[in-house]
Amino acid sequence: MKRDHWLKPVVFVSCLLPLFLLVWKGFTDNLGANPIEVITHSTGLWTLIFLLITLSITPLRKLSGQLWLIQYRRMTGLFAFFYGSLHLMTYVWLDKFFDVHAIVKDVYKRPFITVGFTAFVLMIPLAVTSTRGWIRRLGGKRWNLLHKLIYVSATAGVLHFWWLVKKDISQPVEYATVLAVLLGYRIVKWGLQKAPMRNLKPARTAAPMTKVADLGD
Amino acid sequence: MLIKKPADAPSSEITDKRLYFNRRTFMAGAAVIGAAALVGDKVLGLRSPVTAEAAGAKLDIASKIDDAGGEKLTPLKDITNYNNFYEFATDKYSPASKAKSLRTQPWTISIEGLVKKPKTLDIDSILKLHPLDERIYRHRCVEGWSMVIPWLGFSLSELLKQVEPTSKAKYVEFTTLYDPSQMPGQKTNVLDWPYVEGLRLDEAMHPLAMVAVGLYGDVLPNQDGAPVRVVVPWKYGFKSIKSIVKIRFVDNQPHTAWNKAAPNEYGFYSNVNPTVDHPRWSQATERRIGEFFKRKTLMFNGYGDQVASLYSGMDLRKNF
Numbered sequence: 001m002k003r004d005h006w007l008k009p010v011v012f013v014s015c016l017l018p019l020f021l022l023v024w025k026g027f028t029d030n031l032g033a034n035p036i037e038v039i040t041h042s043t044g045l046w047t048l049i050f051l052l053i054t055l056s057i058t059p060l061r062k063l064s065g066q067l068w069l070i071q072y073r074r075m076t077g078l079f080a081f082f083y084g085s086l087h088l089m090t091y092v093w094l095d096k097f098f099d100v101h102a103i104v105k106d107v108y109k110r111p112f113i114t115v116g117f118t119a120f121v122l123m124i125p126l127a128v129t130s131t132r133g134w135i136r137r138l139g140g141k142r143w144n145l146l147h148k149l150i151y152v153s154a155t156a157g158v159l160h161f162w163w164l165v166k167k168d169i170s171q172p173v174e175y176a177t178v179l180a181v182l183l184g185y186r187i188v189k190w191g192l193q194k195a196p197m198r199n200l201k202p203a204r205t206a207a208p209m210t211k212v213a214d215l216g217d
Numbered sequence: 218m219l220i221k222k223p224a225d226a227p228s229s230e231i232t233d234k235r236l237y238f239n240r241r242t243f244m245a246g247a248a249v250i251g252a253a254a255l256v257g258d259k260v261l262g263l264r265s266p267v268t269a270e271a272a273g274a275k276l277d278i279a280s281k282i283d284d285a286g287g288e289k290l291t292p293l294k295d296i297t298n299y300n301n302f303y304e305f306a307t308d309k310y311s312p313a314s315k316a317k318s319l320r321t322q323p324w325t326i327s328i329e330g331l332v333k334k335p336k337t338l339d340i341d342s343i344l345k346l347h348p349l350d351e352r353i354y355r356h357r358c359v360e361g362w363s364m365v366i367p368w369l370g371f372s373l374s375e376l377l378k379q380v381e382p383t384s385k386a387k388y389v390e391f392t393t394l395y396d397p398s399q400m401p402g403q404k405t406n407v408l409d410w411p412y413v414e415g416l417r418l419d420e421a422m423h424p425l426a427m428v429a430v431g432l433y434g435d436v437l438p439n440q441d442g443a444p445v446r447v448v449v450p451w452k453y454g455f456k457s458i459k460s461i462v463k464i465r466f467v468d469n470q471p472h473t474a475w476n477k478a479a480p481n482e483y484g485f486y487s488n489v490n491p492t493v494d495h496p497r498w499s500q501a502t503e504r505r506i507g508e509f510f511k512r513k514t515l516m517f518n519g520y521g522d523q524v525a526s527l528y529s530g531m532d533l534r535k536n537f
Contacts, residue, residue, distance in 0.1 A: 033506045034362055034504065034506060097511070102499075110498065167307065168405075
């Protein structure tokens, strides 16, 4: 448990590095010809990266047996929300200059903005209920169910990226592949849980499977 | 909270107002994201003659024409470090370094098709074909950003009339070099290579349509379309084809690169038009490189007085 004393602050600061780097580049004139575009893209990418990191924690801890990793899931999830908020703010302020009419029109009219906005909105209840108090209030089961929204949010986020690129989709494909693996893991696991109930060797597999199920993902 | 409208000042008072906005720009941006220090710097920064001279061989300029209403020039370092040039990369930052592999000497352009006197011209004879103007044009990218660029060159019509097009010629088709060893982006199939663009004959003969061989007093940097390109300032940037090796007069509308890639998004005409949105984003405003607030996009990129008559009677929503 001593590890947490130093590791948590280290992870926390590391999660802020992309922002520090952006600010540093801004002040040293290293964001190129179109700094606002760079800020928009960078905060958007880091939102996706943190969503994918958050989604990878459960598989990682199961596969590696490093159960303590779970303690970092809330932090990385909140950082996804943090970068998502910066990304949205860049759009609302630096792209639309708080023109509510134009924003509403965009959200309504442009599919890539509709899904991007959806991805962000779905993160709000997750961020709000990320505290211990909320887990207690909702109960583990309902809390777990609610937090499955991250699957929708991450999928919408990747779609948002895919739909906005002009022609070269190689980068969105990379993100989609990682997401597919992470969601695929859950589908396979879910399938394995179901399978024994239907047929094979129910007695032998029942115990370990319930253990897997209660850890939440 | 701040200001809703972009800095859209009449050209007569542009200097004062924009200086004023720049200050605000600097303060507002720095407070939050820190990037505005840079924006302010760019807006206020003057072009550096040192960089301009270092870039390449100087060209003689016969006359200077400001076709951008006195708007402030975009700094050379932005014009040369923020380029869409898919022949080298699909991002806008790496063509500056990747385009070094392009060899611009020797270089020839073959002008052919429905003409009486087909010709192959080398780059030196093109440079001598006509005295060079410096023409300051606005440049509007379909992605929603814009620049003000001092090109060097002459009207495209000067080049085209060399070959005496026949009466059958209705369109002009331009082709970029195809050589994946020099243009590594052509090893991917992101576009159908070689890059092809086209204009209706009357568009191509319009005096504003230009053959550019330089910018900021020097020969064109590779990433900006060396050694010779077309500039059509009232159309989205991708119509202004770079590094051309072939010009062909044809009777049918050419199949152009971006139109083939996404016909519903990039029409053959692709005139700058704030009222016709790209299917995925609005074209009503643009970000001028170096400015914080967005500007309203102008019909025909502000060249309506000169070019609107080319399209009289045409439905520009259909012919986007």
